[in-house]
Amino acid sequence: MKSYYQAVIIGAGASGLFCAIEAAKRGRTVLVIDHESLAGRKIFVSGGGHCNFTNRTVGADYYLSQNPAFCISALKRFSSVDMLDWMGKHNIIYHEKEQGQLFCQGPAQQVIRALLDDCERYHVQIAFKTKVQNIKKAEQFEAMTNREVIVAESLVIATGGLSYHALGASNLGYRVAKQFKLNVVSPRPGLVPLQLSVQENSLCEKLAGVSFLVGVCVREQSFSDQLLFTHQGLSGPAILQISSYWQMNDVLEIDTLPEINLTEYLKKERLQRPKKTIKTCLCELLPKRFVMAYAQNKKWIDQLLTDCADALLECIATYFHHWILHPTGTLGYTKAEVTLGGIDTQELSSKTFESKKAPGLYFIGEVIDVTGQLGGYNLQWAWSSGYCAGQFV
Numbered sequence: 261m262k263s264y265y266q267a268v269i270i271g272a273g274a275s276g277l278f279c280a281i282e283a284a285k286r287g288r289t290v291l292v293i294d295h296e297s298l299a300g301r302k303i304f305v306s307g308g309g310h311c312n313f314t315n316r317t318v319g320a321d322y323y324l325s326q327n328p329a330f331c332i333s334a335l336k337r338f339s340s341v342d343m344l345d346w347m348g349k350h351n352i353i354y355h356e357k358e359q360g361q362l363f364c365q366g367p368a369q370q371v372i373r374a375l376l377d378d379c380e381r382y383h384v385q386i387a388f389k390t391k392v393q394n395i396k397k398a399e400q401f402e403a404m405t406n407r408e409v410i411v412a413e414s415l416v417i418a419t420g421g422l423s424y425h426a427l428g429a430s431n432l433g434y435r436v437a438k439q440f441k442l443n444v445v446s447p448r449p450g451l452v453p454l455q456l457s458v459q460e461n462s463l464c465e466k467l468a469g470v471s472f473l474v475g476v477c478v479r480e481q482s483f484s485d486q487l488l489f490t491h492q493g494l495s496g497p498a499i500l501q502i503s504s505y506w507q508m509n510d511v512l513e514i515d516t517l518p519e520i521n522l523t524e525y526l527k528k529e530r531l532q533r534p535k536k537t538i539k540t541c542l543c544e545l546l547p548k549r550f551v552m553a554y555a556q557n558k559k560w561i562d563q564l565l566t567d568c569a570d571a572l573l574e575c576i577a578t579y580f581h582h583w584i585l586h587p588t589g590t591l592g593y594t595k596a597e598v599t600l601g602g603i604d605t606q607e608l609s610s611k612t613f614e615s616k617k618a619p620g621l622y623f624i625g626e627v628i629d630v631t632g633q634l635g636g637y638n639l640q641w642a643w644s645s646g647y648c649a650g651q652f653v
């Protein structure tokens with residue numbers, strides 16, 4: 261049995277549903293296929309269950325890609341302001357957290373509900389638990405599934421990245437790209453906790469649960485945010501952010517006191533409270549558990565400030581401002597919020613998202629080599645790319 265649609269979209273996630281609704285608004289017959297039994301499973305868990313759906317400030321600077329300019333056009337044509345408008349039209353209340361991050365006031369399920377309502381309104385059909393076995397291109401595209409053969413004028417791949425297999429991730433998008441001879445930039449986990457050597461990790465284990473503001477730096481890239489020690493290594497927003505820029509053999513530099521000049525601070529304290537110990541001073545600035553573990557074997561820790569020469573204070577400051585670590589890897593796709601790399605943007609039109617080599621074949625969302633930083637940028641990319649492709653499929 262064969263079914264015919266003008267546009268078939270594989271993936272009922274953020275980008276796929278947005279694209280489907282836009283195409284259906286134009287009067288196209290649209291089918292969305294997903295191998296899972298629910299739509300938008302990543303939206304459901306996003307933002308700790310409250311969906312950080314966009315950011316007040318969105319621009320190419322917040323994305324990683326081999327071709328940083330590729331995302332500009334789509335982010336302008338469907339911007340974060342357009343997304344706020346969409347939320348308003350669907351009566352979804354949101355609020356701003358730090359750094360422009362916008363979250364739903366209620367559960368993320370509201371966003372999924374609104375998307376599914378729009379699908380119904382515009383007659384988008386959705387086939388769940390449908391597995392694509394193979395794809396052929398003759399006059400039109402033919403997708404062989406476990407249920408039927410689906411024929412499509414336009415085929416949209418919106419299957420996302422490789423992270424969180426338990427939420428439906430698969431490599432279908434990359435396989436389709438290879439089948440049609442499109443280059444794929446090697447995927448790797450992004451926004452992911454980092455692992456350390458056994459020796460370096462022994463400190464993290466002792467400090468599991470401790471969290472504080474740090475500056476992190478890898479090569480030219482730096483972030484200032486919370487660090488969280490875990491039994492498995494380093495996590496927290498600062499580490500997730502820098503992980504997308506970290507590559508094997510890169511050293512990680514941590515400034516444990518990014519907001520002060522520790523040398524100057526200690527010198528001032530020495531004048532005002534000379535009988536204070538270094539330990540007391542540091543424990544007023546940092547979690548005590550961290551100070552005690554990090555400076556465990558340092559002779560100066562119990563020294564009185566008055567007994568510390570300038571050179572020693574400078575040495576202590578360097579120790580806390582420049583903590584050098586040697587990550588050995590990441591916790592991989594099971595813990596990564598996103599997948600870096602993906603379909604090479606040189607293969608796609610930045611206007612339509614259509615493949616240059618295979619007309620009628622489109623790629624949108626996280627499956628493309630465009631990855632956002634933490635803070636709502638990845639969902640905004642899904643909305644923007646889905647919206648733009650939806651005007652053409």
Ligand SMILES: Cc1cc2nc3c(=O)[nH]c(=O)nc-3n(C[C@H](O)[C@H](O)[C@H](O)COP(=O)(O)OP(=O)(O)OC[C@H]3O[C@@H](n4cnc5c(N)ncnc54)[C@H](O)[C@@H]3O)c2cc1C
Pocket residue numbers: 270271272273274275276293294295296299300301302303305306307308311312313314390391392418419420421423424427428429430431432596597598624625626627635636637638639640642
């Ligand atoms: C835990 C977690 C929290 C996150 N929080 C945020 C956040 O707060 N803000 C933010 O901006 N981003 C967040 N992200 C990232 C964001 O969710 C994704 O970047 C975004 O959902 C990508 O949208 P997409 O449509 O490209 O892919 P997805 O949303 O991953 O959708 C892909 C769809 O394709 C389906 N699929 C996959 N393979 C097949 C196949 N072979 N056959 C049929 N269907 C298939 C999947 O079942 C899925 O429904 C988070 C990610 C995770 C894992």
